[in-house]
Amino acid sequence: MSHILIIFDFLLNSKYNLVVVAMMKRILIILSALIATCTLGACQNEYDPHPDYTPSSFCSSESSSLHSSKAKVINVCATSQSKIFNHNKSHSSNPFDTLIYLRYDASVTTQEITQMENIIGDTLIHLHKIADRNYYYTDDNSESLINNIKVINDSYGTNKVIENVDDDLLNMLEMALESTKIGNNKFNPFVGELSDYWDSIIDDSDHFNDPLNPDNPNRETSLNKINELVASIPTYEEIIENKILEIDRVHKTVKFNKFKNVDKLSLTLGGIAKGYAIDILAKNLNAAGFNKGIINGGTSSLESLGDATFTDAWYIAPQNPNTFNNYYSFDADKNYIGNVKLNGVFNVSTSGDVERGYYFNNPNDSVIRRRHHIVNTDTGIPNNYYRTVTLFSNDIDAGYLDAYSTIVFNMPFDEAKAFIKKIRKTNDLHAIFIQENVQDVNSVLIDQELYQYYSNNQNLNLQVKTYEV
DSSP states (O other), X not given: OOOOOOOSTTOOOOOOOOSSOHHHHHHHHHHHHHXXXXXXXXXXXGOOOOTTOOOOTTHXXXXXXXXXXXXXXXXXXXXXXXXXXXXXXXXEEOGGGSOEEEEEETTSOHHHHHHHHHHHHHHHHHHHHHHOSSOOOBOTTSSSBOOOHHHHHHTTTTTOEEOSOOHHHHHHHHHHHHHHXXXXXXXXXXXXXXXXXXXXXXXXXXXXXXXXXXTOTTHHHHHHHHHHHHHTSOOHHHHHHTTOEEEETTTTEEEEOOOTTOSOOOOOOTTTHHHHHHHHHHHHHHHTTOOSEEEEETTTEEEEOSSOSSSSXXXXXXXOGGGGGOTTSOOGGGSBSEEEEEOSSOEEEEEESSSSEEEEEOXXXXXXXXXXXXXXXXXXXXXXXXXXXXXXXXXXXXXXXXXXXXXXXXXXXXXXXXXXXXXXXXSOOEEEEEEEOTTSOEEEEEEHHHHTTEEEOTTSOOEEEEEOO
16 A cells, blocks of 8 residues: 655655666665755755764665755664564565654654664564565574464465464454455455465566456456456455454464365455554654654655644645656656645555556557556456545544555545545544546545645646535
8 A cells, every 4th residue: 555655844755666677666766856855945955954863774865855944853764773584584674665764853862863763673673574474584582483474374274273473463453354344345454365466467567467458368367367366355244254364362363264165365464564563653652752753654654643843734745646657757846736734643544556557558448547556356456546545534543544545545436435424423534535537637636624724736737626525
């Protein structure tokens, strides 16, 4: 789930995604971020940093594009020692494969910064390891494997009971099941195999196995594969009826039972784990007395720790998806749709097609469509209802909000409004939808209550409309 650009204090934190060689992708990300910084007048000579602190790891290369003009703020990341290695040292990554950082008031001491770095590193490393479905990890104090999602997936259909499951992993699994119920299967943690299949299509530069690719001679085979994978995904009712995932909170165990005659079924916590991690990180920072900042979880999740202290408010700017359609023609003035002015404690979550995907011309109706990583579990095909959906809430946990943004992204507009209305009976929830018409002009739909905090980007010719829930 990722998927918009979030701008703090009218400034830019840009992420780009290309179906190209990974190194070229990283180079373009960094170069574009630097271009955006200077275009908006936020170069380092206008930034008043903490006098005794140099941001560590990749946080330092991000810092020039994230600071308010002449504001006394810092960006704090996990230390460089927080790189995560799998159990046989064959793979390493940043926590959740992205840069998660804390933007904070620079009045803190260097010792407090070190304390924040340690909290960020310890929290995110632990949660990354238990939520990972691709790699094994060993405990820091032994050679025994950590019981994570990969271990649970390996146990599918074997009648093996996974013991000593971490409380946070049990929480995430229960949150995922509850979100499946609430969203009528529009979010489903058992979508792992279907998600992997689409990843292989998106990552292939020719997108050869796309079932609607006119150059694919095995289109019927590809479509049959997708239909087979869709049929293997249990609905919430089937999950409960067949006791597919037995979670025992008292004994801290999980049992992954076979579903009908499905040979391979796997869980994924994508779309929920990073939001959950940011929520836990916020709680840990607050418990240590740090409440003067905001956590940026890549391009899809955001959580404030309290009121803004180094500016009058937090300014959240959803990305203009069309800016990212052409990675070699960057226009910073048109990179966001406007600003939403907020304060206090709140969460923001975005789902969209920007981060990973491609366009193709459907030979059946001559309409240009976009393939991306958020797949409809009913059809097995990515929807094109919106380019992005951004949800705002002051009382919904970030993990749930991440799942809700996936749910809403997979719904046509009237159904999405009905879902938001249902959630609003007990919680605060507001949304911005960015659509796209055939002229490639975005239509922005903003919740009427949220609109009073919104200011338009005058550099764009957007069709901004309000709606009632």
